[in-house]
Amino acid sequence: MPWLHELRSGVFGGPIDEARVRAYWDSMSGSYASDASSGLVRFSHHRQHRAALGLSRPSPGRTALDAGAGTGLLSRRLLEVGCAVTAIDSSAEMVARLREITPTALRGRLEELDLDERFDDVYAIGVLNFVSAPAETLRRLCAHVREGGTLTLQVTELSPFGLLYWCTYLARGFRPFLFSQRWLCERARTHGLSPVASTRPFPHDLTICFRRSATAAAS
Numbered sequence: 001m002p003w004l005h006e007l008r009s010g011v012f013g014g015p016i017d018e019a020r021v022r023a024y025w026d027s028m029s030g031s032y033a034s035d036a037s038s039g040l041v042r043f044s045h046h047r048q049h050r051a052a053l054g055l056s057r058p059s060p061g062r063t064a065l066d067a068g069a070g071t072g073l074l075s076r077r078l079l080e081v082g083c084a085v086t087a088i089d090s091s092a093e094m095v096a097r098l099r100e101i102t103p104t105a106l107r108g109r110l111e112e113l114d115l116d117e118r119f120d121d122v123y124a125i126g127v128l129n130f131v132s133a134p135a136e137t138l139r140r141l142c143a144h145v146r147e148g149g150t151l152t153l154q155v156t157e158l159s160p161f162g163l164l165y166w167c168t169y170l171a172r173g174f175r176p177f178l179f180s181q182r183w184l185c186e187r188a189r190t191h192g193l194s195p196v197a198s199t200r201p202f203p204h205d206l207t208i209c210f211r212r213s214a215t216a217a218a219s
């Protein structure tokens with residue numbers, strides 16, 4: 001049974017229909033901005049971003065990459081802290097909104113992420129579940145973390161609550177990936193990053209922060 005194998009391996013879901021995912025996020029760009037979102041959506045974003053910032057503890061002057069940045073809700077908070085933020089997203093509509101926040105807003109697929117710069121803090125909040133090639137995307141995210149820097153991921157977890165949440169996406173017409181904490185840690189270690197802390201802002205969500213040691217070379 002392939003699904004049983006997937007559950008054991010720590011990655012479940014897919015395949016991702018990228019055109020459908022992009023169309024979905026394009027259509028969400030208007031309501032995703034905090035000003036336009038409902039109280040519940042705003043509450044959940046706030047909680048997820050607070051969890052991510054609580055683990056990574058950004059400080060003024062650091063460089064940050066907000067990967068899969070959406071309308072830039074986290075980018076905005078990083079800019080308020082005093083970080084130099086580069087934001088990237090594959091949805092044209094999201095990037096149009098990002099450009100209102102930061103001039104360094106790029107359009108691109110994380111599966112092909114290949115920037116000239118390495119960052120102090122890399123964030124991928126709520127995006128790894130939707131990419132078509134999660135292992136390759138995670139490798140590229142790790143490669144953009146400089147020595148001593150952090151990578152903070154927030155994913156819907158491969159767990160009973162995560163599977164329940166996953167069903168709500170089935171109703172929207174796509175099959176995101178779910179990940180176990182073990183799988184994420186094993187993959188990140190392969191690329192030179194070690195887990196430092198994790199939390200669950202919601203029962204189905206896992207936020208986990210990794211660090212590249214100050215002496216390690218980027219993979």
Ligand SMILES: C[S@@+](CC[C@H](N)C(=O)[O-])C[C@H]1O[C@@H](n2cnc3c(N)ncnc32)[C@H](O)[C@@H]1O
Nearest residue numbers: 025068069070089090091109110125126127130
């Ligand atoms: C759940 S939203 C999260 C937005 C933002 N990180 C936040 O926390 O507010 C997911 C975002 O990932 C983007 N995305 C999905 N697949 C992507 C891909 N393959 N490459 C880049 N961005 C992607 C979507 O366009 C969307 O803006």
